[in-house]
Amino acid sequence: MRTQHVEEVLGMAAAEVPEGWTLKGSARVVDGWVRLIPDKSWQVGAAVHNAERLSTERITAEFELAVHGGQLSDGIAIYLIDGKAAASADAWGGALGYADFHGDADRKKPGVNNGYVGIGLDWYGSFSSPDHAGTGGPGSQPNHAVIRGAGNAGTGFPYLTAAPMPRLDMPRSDPARILVSVHNRKVTVRRHHRTTGWTTLIDGYLLPDGTVPQTLRLGISGSSGQLCANQEIRSLAFIPTGRRIRADFAVKPAESERLRLEFFRKGEVDAKLTSGDPAQDFGVMTDVPVQVIVQQVEWPHEVVGNGSAYFRYDPQNDQILIDPKAGELPKELTFNNPGPNRYEFLWTKG
Incomplete structure (x- = not known):
């Protein structure tokens, strides 16, 4: 019996029955x-x-x-x-x-x-x-x-x-x-x-x-x-459960240059989200500040935003929440939470 938290994608390019x-x-x-x-x-x-x-x-x-x-x-x-x-x-x-x-x-x-x-x-x-x-x-x-x-x-x-x-x-x-x-x-x-x-x-x-x-x-x-x-x-x-989330990243206006949103944990990149790419799953560190950097995808990879996110785990509802008061996201970066452990990040150019 399979009960682990995995992504299952249905209906891609294949003509046969999707796996699983x-x-x-x-x-x-x-x-x-x-x-x-x-x-x-x-x-x-x-x-x-x-x-x-x-x-x-x-x-x-x-x-x-x-x-x-x-x-x-x-x-x-x-x-x-x-x-x-x-x-x-x-x-x-x-x-x-x-x-x-x-x-x-x-x-x-x-x-x-x-x-x-x-x-x-x-x-x-x-x-x-x-x-x-x-x-x-x-x-x-x-x-x-x-x-x-x-x-x-x-x-x-x-x-x-x-x-x-x-x-x-x-x-x-x-x-x-x-x-x-x-x-x-x-x-x-x-x-x-x-x-x-x-x-x-x-x-x-x-x-x-x-x-x-x-x-x-x-x-x-x-x-x-x-x-x-x-x-x-x-x-x-x-959508994953526990201390994992599924997230994507977009830039507004849509025709703007591509940016990358990076979450750092102890100086190492924990997750990367590139604007316009499909959503991805990744684990998050909870109850500590996580560094957040937004930078250009193309050379010279200029950093355009720097701040922090603070993830909390709610065991009663088995979901990850972002505490906007404990962290300080770059002012151009906002997020939407359409469902448990599902996040959409948006960078709005000034």
Whole structure:
């Protein structure tokens, strides 16, 4: 059983199944994206991670989402199943590949095996309707993030809560980013787009008491009913826990020269983040000042900023926090914390 804190990237350039994942139903790799469903009616597909993670640990995942072509279709679900359960992808339409589907007598389909929780990003609205998916719910709610609880095949999957969300029809060239975190029975869902930045859809919703499997596996599924569109994901990463963070670095304006953000520990470089590069994971020293330097990538490597950061570890929530009062970042350097142990650093040129 693998439970170590590692990054898992889904959907790069390869045409085969991404390592560490199982693709079910209509899911295929197309041009570096995992296409959960194509632009066809009555489809369902899923990507399920093979590694089990202890249910006592925080599970946070981030990925890019593109939805294009057709008429938008139903939506996607991000879910956790019992780590020992078999992966599946059966429930199309408003069930989003997580709950059981019973919206059409001739098209009934079971939900996942031993599901713990499913978070639907539901643009058509049927994931909230007991006439289509699971049990309970107020009826159709288009463009909502919806949580359904535990279930198995044809039983359970109760409606728990929902919140409005923006439409998610984004082309590959301008995708949304989704971050989902589950820890201590609390569920948080956030969405990012270049036009809005990060927005919180669901903030720390507390799941009902109940039996929690010892281990869990993450799955992402997409589905269509009569209406359909391509639903695609890529660059999925699990955010590290403990005293490790995942961070990236950007410079504003974007056309500015490339800079490098360096964290020093005892005179040695602990981590380097280059503006415009993908996010990376690294360990941090906590409860001591860490030197921070921003310098040019190209010669003469001029240092343009110098200061310190102070990282603190919060054991109750298993996350790293930056204490702005104990450290003194360069005034041009700011940060955003969209999720536990996930940081975005921004250098704004004066």
